[in-house]
Amino acid sequence: MTEPSRADRALLGVLLLAAAIRVTYWLSKWNQALLLNDSLYYSIQARQLAHGQFFRELFVDQPGAEHGPLSSTLMAPLSWGADIVRWQRLVTVASGIALVWMIGRLGNRLGGRQVGLLAAGIAAVYPNLWLSDGLVMSESVSMLSLSAVLWFALDASEREGRRPLVALGIALGLATLARSELLLLVPLVLCWLGSCQRRRGRRALATVAPVAVVAVLVLLPWVGYNVARFERPVLLTTNEGSTWLGANCDESYNGSGTGGWNIFCVIEDPAISSNEDPSVRSARRRSLAFDYARSHVGDVPRVVLARLGRTFDVYGVHDLIRGDIGEERPRLWAWAGVPSFWMLALAAPFGARRLPRRERWLLLLPVVLVLFTTVLFYGGHRIRSSAEPSLVLLAAVATAPLANGLLQRVRGTR
Template identity: 40%
Template sequence: MHHSGERLTTWRDPWIVGACFAGVGVRLAMLVARRGDVLPFTDAFWYSAQSKALRKGLGFNGLLDGQPTAEHGPLTPILLWPASSGDVVDNQRALMTVYGILGLATLAVLAVRLLTPLGARIACVIAAIYPNLWMHDSIIMSESIAIGLVSVTMLALLTVRQRPTWWNAGALGLAGGLAGLARSELVLLIPLCAIIAWSFARRPEHVGDDRRLAPLAVGALVLAGGAVVVAPWVGHNLSRFEEPTLLTTNDGTTWLGANCDVTWETSLIGSWSLACVLGIEETVGKDPSERSSIQRQLASEYIGDNTGRLPLVLVARGARLLDVYGLADMNEGDVKEDKFGWAVWLGIGSWWVLAPLAVVGIARIARRDRLIVLPPIIAVIVTTFLFYGGHRIRAPMEPAVVLAAGAGVAALWARRRPISEPDGAGGSRSAST
């Protein structure tokens, strides 16, 4: 715990300000390094092309064939729309960099409000230079948006902890819903945050607060806020595909690519393979929803026929999440998805340093602070074991890792201080609640 007089001023502390400026510099340098790069024919191509389709007034239909598409969530193409004219690729990279910088600023605000002064400073420095954050910010995919919205969601959850009002609860649901429209697996944040917000509203310090809602009402408002954001997209999809489609038609592709001989029987165990979803006769001539349904069925049949190997596959998925297995092929896959190979290796090395510190931080911070950072971690772990392990899957939990690592370093430093000094370097800040 720390003393209330140690509270930081968000943008005036020199360490915080310096870290943010350094983070902006790193991201702008990456943008300059990518200027003129050709867009690979990966998910980045879909996001870029779909944004151009929106710009042309085609809605969520293919730019080339005009057919309905929901290959990924709608938020990233929508946010890319302002940059989808002229020199499209470079403009879109620049706009994604802006979104990455906004995400960095949000994470800095959250660190200052959640952690002690030392923990916040360390977390901001880490956020500025951590490759697993900045490498996404000039790439035309959903990771940078998702990372920023995860930080927004954690900040909204912290606000609900401090003041469980109807507005704050609804805003938390809206943040979780937007995250789910960026990356469909992040809809898990909505129920996770609803449960945690309910537990916060039950805390004794909120008794007697005229603005306080009943705990069940807080949880219900979080769910309602998420539904308000997600429901229009779900309704749109249900009205235009042959098979019922909720968020995307990509779930079948993901499921089948993660459950086949290549990703169960070879050195690529625990990963995802495009080879597993190509050349399937049953999907020829089908619309995306029908294709996805067939792929899900094939994947389910494969799992049922090979259940004896499932435990080993799950271990491999977890090992990939933790960067202790399959490093070479994950690096190769990341490079194909428009990342620099050296940056991926730097990210792996940085993860090895930060992950143990994050474990220390999660163990040492107060339970109420731990609950703020847990939702994205839980969502990523669930997604990994359901689908596959990889850096893109892990990306949404990186802000939580940064916060926990900052708290971990602060906690370890506090152990070096004389016992007679005030404990201002732990992981949680009592004055913020």
């Protein structure tokens, strides 16, 4: 059997393993109702879309843009009839399997077939990836979109012509529609791409501008739709105020929840009204959060450190696991995700050192994004999800020589 054929068979086996894990996880939730978390929004929005109601608030007659539209839109075709939740879960299952394939391809591109196979293998079994697959949320879709950004960014830095630039712009736009904080990835990727072009003696603006224009065109229908229906300008979502308020209150500045986000700070909003426009509500909550942060400015450095500790699983882990359980993640596997993350995080710097400068900084961009988002908002596993594909790839690059040595020893003993 030739080497490519053997590698292809091995990758197929990894994808089958990834599918088996995720389908089993999906079946375990066959009759499980949604809990009181963001999954209700995505599920109900998908059902409303399937019936021709375009992005309305849940339970009140107001326009809605609590989260980005991509995940709900992908779930909409499966949101007819009864028992729609189990079929909506399939969208994230499929996204998770596709993510394993995409990570394998990226690994192959970064370090050859062995790195690609190892990266896909890690992605197939890594709990912090597959625990999102089967949930009616956005992480599986956003991580897949982000991996597509990494792929097309490499294309745009290597290939001539407009097609790679257009593809990168589309990928950036879709990633932003999956999770709004990925908008911050746009300037990061554009700066990285411009730097790559300058080192090759090309004009950076001629490469960066088309990507930016296409990304804006992808976002424009959603932004325009929001501007037309809310009282105040809304760029992507109306949950900014709720995010700020839940991260800047007594419960998230003190005790076991320090550095996190607390829903009760949002629920206990004294001025909440069903007649209040969501954009006005978001602005008011943002103002409350800023007032709180200003009046507790001496606590901010301590809280920021706690946010970073939570994102990297070195602080508030018990509180994080409670949050994971509240989002339908099984307790045992949520705990398994903690040491799994530590192992990848310890290996990742060695992988970064082995990569050329261009690839190294591209994979580190999502990590920079997560650091920025954590400092600005709060720390948590969902916030960290944008960095998970990069961590898997960097760990695969780091451990590939060790894996190759072990494989050679096994072959030598036969």
